[in-house]
Amino acid sequence: xxxxQANDKRPLSPHLQVWRWHVTMATSIxxxxxxxxxxxxxxxxTAWVVALxxxxxxxxxxxxxxxxxxxxxxxxxxxxxxxxxxxNGIRHLAWDAGKGFDPKVSTATGWATIVAGAVGAxxxxxxxxxx
Amino acid sequence: MNHSLRTPLxxxxxxxxxxxxxxxxxxQRATAIFLAVLxxxxxxxxxxxxxxxxxxxMGWMKHPVNAAGTALLVLTGLxxxxxxxQVVIEDYVTGAVARTVSLLAxxxxxxxxxxxxxxxxxxxxxxx
Numbered sequence: 001x002x003x004x005q006a007n008d009k010r011p012l013s014p015h016l017q018v019w020r021w022h023v024t025m026a027t028s029i030x031x032x033x034x035x036x037x038x039x040x041x042x043x044x045x046t047a048w049v050v051a052l053x054x055x056x057x058x059x060x061x062x063x064x065x066x067x068x069x070x071x072x073x074x075x076x077x078x079x080x081x082x083x084x085x086x087x088n089g090i091r092h093l094a095w096d097a098g099k100g101f102d103p104k105v106s107t108a109t110g111w112a113t114i115v116a117g118a119v120g121a122x123x124x125x126x127x128x129x130x131x
Numbered sequence: 132m133n134h135s136l137r138t139p140l141x142x143x144x145x146x147x148x149x150x151x152x153x154x155x156x157x158x159q160r161a162t163a164i165f166l167a168v169l170x171x172x173x174x175x176x177x178x179x180x181x182x183x184x185x186x187x188x189m190g191w192m193k194h195p196v197n198a199a200g201t202a203l204l205v206l207t208g209l210x211x212x213x214x215x216x217q218v219v220i221e222d223y224v225t226g227a228v229a230r231t232v233s234l235l236a237x238x239x240x241x242x243x244x245x246x247x248x249x250x251x252x253x254x255x256x257x258x259x
Contacts, residue, residue, distance in 0.1 A: 035215045046248045053251035059185045127178040
């Protein structure tokens, strides 16, 4: 568990304050941020299964709470985070296999994962509320 | 100038890697591969196979494949989540106490969620 100590004043990587933002850097940061956001997603999924196991009244209460405007907004964010994390996770697995490191390719796949996150979330909500 | 009587080698020992990095790396990727199948399956199956109402979701969850798939998704997801959050904590949480407490919480929270979720899925599946 070697790591930065509390009294160490040197800047931490990735030096957000000095780096020019580019898409491969942004996708890396979004991957971590979306992963952390999915901690909340796991709690919502668990709460949903508990509500289902607690009977029709509890399930109806939980679903009406989940369908409130603020919760829907959060739910859309969690869905986008899941779609993005999935798409960029597959990109990471390709990298682990040694493929896709070319700057042009990794920039293109980076934009593709961002689009996949947004489009995926819209598709999931369309399936849930329009179909 | 260092006045310690300990040799430089003695002071360096024990501060390196814990020798579990490769296992962490492989587990993170193995769970990722299973999740890349389980999560889209779960989302599409729930969205296309139910209308979200209590009765239709209960009917869905009573099917053995759906109950097993949901349980696997929860367990694999929480395991993957714990590994990922562990790296974030090790990168950003400084100070021995805060780091230890965060890492312990990061073990406890997924474990608690896993037990609660599995018991709930089992209850629905068995129909108790």
